[in-house]
Amino acid sequence: MKRSVRPSRRALAVTTATAAALALALAPATGALAAPPAAACDNRNNNTIAKLTQCVSADGVKQHMDALQSIADANGGNRAANTPGYEASVDYVVDTLTAAGWKVSIDEFDYFVRAASDLQQLTPVAATWENEAPAGTGSGDVTGTIIPVDLVLGQPNGTAVTSGCEATDFAGLDFSGEADIALVQRGTCEFGIKAANAQAAGAEAVVIMNQGNTPERSGVLTNITLIGANPDELLIPVVGTSYEAGASLASAGSTARVNVPEPVNYPQKNVIAELPGKNTANVVMAGAHLDSVPAGPGINDNGSGSAALIEIAQNMTKLKPQNTVRLAWWGAEEEGLLGSTAYVEELPQAEKDRIALYLNFDMIASPNYIFMVYDGDQSGFEAPVPVPDGSVEIEDLFERYFTSVGEPYDDAEFSGRSDYQAFIAADIPAGGLFTGAEEVKSDEQAAIWGGTAGEAFDPCYHQACDTIGNIDMHALEVNSDAIATAVLAYSYSTELVNGVRGASVPGGLNLPDPAGPQDTWSAGGGGLSHDHDHALIAG
Incomplete structure (x- = not known):
């Protein structure tokens, strides 16, 4: 060893x-x-x-x-x-x-425990979409206009999705309204970066839709953390949802309500x-x-x-x-x-x-x-x-x-x-x-x-x-x-x-040299690839 x-x-x-x-x-x-x-x-x-x-x-x-x-x-x-x-x-x-x-x-x-978040599409269709507020989100109840940000729709596709990863993704988009909700898509960078860029551009809320290129990346985004954003600075509500919900919300003239309640400490x-x-x-x-x-x-x-x-x-x-x-x-x-x-x-x-x-x-x-x-x-x-x-x-x-x-x-x-x-x-x-x-x-x-x-x-x-x-x-x-x-x-x-000197173990600690690990792992993780870091994943 x-x-x-x-x-x-x-x-x-x-x-x-x-x-x-x-x-x-x-x-x-x-x-x-x-x-x-x-x-x-x-x-x-x-x-x-x-x-x-x-x-x-x-x-x-x-x-x-x-x-x-x-x-x-x-x-x-x-x-x-x-x-x-x-x-x-x-x-x-x-x-x-x-x-x-x-x-x-x-x-x-x-x-801290939050009550369930809400994501309701108001126009051009009325729908309530399954969603989850990620760790690190701000709180608030926002009703406003959906503004899609550099989305890649029409899955499956082989196009890299960089939606919301750069401040320039928001250039030319009008976030000057009273209440604007940025719609960004999973891919390339961390979720927190997308949310922080949206807030900096003037959005009052963010919806993060799944990528949609595989079945595993199409459902509701759950157990995610807004890595890449300073939790003391990210103040607006953020929810994750499915590719299906995002595609509907991306329709022209779409408005919605995003509600992330204040957490309660237990x-x-x-x-x-x-x-x-x-x-x-x-x-x-x-x-x-x-x-x-x-x-x-x-x-x-x-x-x-x-x-x-x-x-x-x-x-x-x-x-x-x-x-x-x-x-x-x-x-x-x-x-x-x-x-x-x-x-x-x-x-x-x-x-x-x-x-x-x-x-x-x-x-x-x-x-x-x-x-x-x-x-x-x-x-x-x-x-x-x-x-x-x-x-x-x-x-x-x-x-x-x-x-x-x-x-x-x-x-x-x-x-x-x-x-x-x-x-x-x-x-x-x-x-x-x-x-x-x-x-x-x-x-x-x-x-x-x-x-x-x-x-x-x-x-x-x-x-x-x-x-x-x-x-x-x-x-x-x-x-x-x-x-x-x-x-x-x-x-x-x-x-x-x-380096702190102690006392001898009574009877000694009589152990042989290590035999060495068996080296049975052909891939990384060593059995510790299970999610004990609880989905601190990038977009």
Whole structure:
């Protein structure tokens, strides 16, 4: 595996003392010993890797997943943000971690919800068109004249669509009326650029129609974000609609009404639990998103990561760590990484500087799994985001763990498409594990990890069938122990990651050199091409 050639952001100098703090010897891990009785786990200090991984079990994690399933069953079948199911999930985590002796707090963040937007054509025909207001739109109720902007109609066609991408597209068009609605078309540039150019030209509202050149690009534009526009400056209402609606609105003499209501804030909750260490200025964070999508209970996505952290926390309750350990259960991840982003952005810089590293666990028990580690060294994939110094060392630890237990692993693109995005944007080292979403398992991957080639890693990804039956217990067991190993190791020392000298792990951390990723990916993404960046797509 390639090592980072860049110095740590805190000018890490790897010394003999560093190696002692995080011993990496060619010896097998000892976490596979038989688990002691539950009472022993509850009453002892699990201060070694062997003790902790003996007590952290897939059965224990599954009990918490069962609880999340029961919560969804009692609350309309899901645990999505701004629902009773999510509130009950928060209560479960708070109650369980409080009982385990952790210092638990609620971190609230803004969660704005709009009523449905309206798009009504008034002339030359009367019609109500299906539509959706994109993220980043302004608000308002505008009735006025439709002004088409450089449209390409009469699909299918091979003509590039640049509608609204340049200020010159609006030259010669009359936006001097009392209320003018710009009609632009998907294609070439980002939606926010089209909307911002329309506002600058004098439009009071914008309708973005789909391109119409393929069936996939013909329906109503949904789940889009106005990338390219400054949200503080884009004040006019914007809606996305279908190619059919746009073609009708483009008729001569067309007038319409666009209504995007003001959003209402329904504050949501992150759960933060902390185990104070001797060094309160060096914080080890690990997190998982707690919410599901509205379509289902979200037991693999992401009850698996959430439940694993609960199980680990319960088994670390008597630990007296060197570094402060902070665990997080994030809200509204499925709505655009809202909870984790708000948390990091609201931290003063001095508090960000206290965070040594962040570990992210999103989908760790996919039923048709492969084991993947976030590719911090970019040996498999060039990262589309900056990779903070120290992230390579986190990848290295997970790879050594998988090698120690004889499990093959592969790279997952270091993409920022989950709750570690805000942390890496703040230059905080990060890493994590993933077992796959809607990507299809190849023949080669099935030969290595078993399962079914030609089927998705998680066939129930973002669906109602993501239930307690949608998990693999072996993947859950291996990944839960991997997480426990990393959290405990870093609770003693983060010196290899950020240069802060800690203490030796009791009993050592005896892990072999990494075997190396399997390199089974023939295309980009590394299994992380699923839309956890929530359709931040260009036009």
